[in-house]
Amino acid sequence: GTPLVTTISEELSSFGIPITVMAMLIPFVSAITSGLSLGFVGPSFPIIFSMLGPNPSLPQLLSTLVLAYGFGLMGVMLSPVHVCLIVSNEFFEAKLTPTLTRLLKPAFFVILYTIAFHFLISLFPG
Secondary structure, three states, X not given: OOOHHHHHHHXXXXXXXXXXXXXXXXXXXXXXXXXXXXXXXXXXXXXXXXXXXXXXXXXXXXXXXXXXXXXHHHHHHOOXXXXXXXXXXXXXXXXXXXXXXXXXXXXXXXXXXXXHHHHHHHOOOO
């Protein structure tokens, strides 16, 4: 049979959504639901990198890696189930919603930097 990662990759590709968008969404959703780096890298990276094909260029590989990791990391930081966030909120007796609201601005700038770095890397010839 066909490996599961290949099947998932082909299924997602059939929707016609660009790999760049998938590299942002899949890790972000995995991260925000798990609250762990391992929780987004493990399930999403094999799928995303299999969507690049059998022999992607180094700039394509690195720019996709930057995009996927940056969005995944911001998903972890904004996750209401992130253990560090929960423990910190309990220790400082803070409310979750105001804390997450304060994290939106820094997360926005990290996402902007991630997108800029992605495009900078993709300019290099492969």
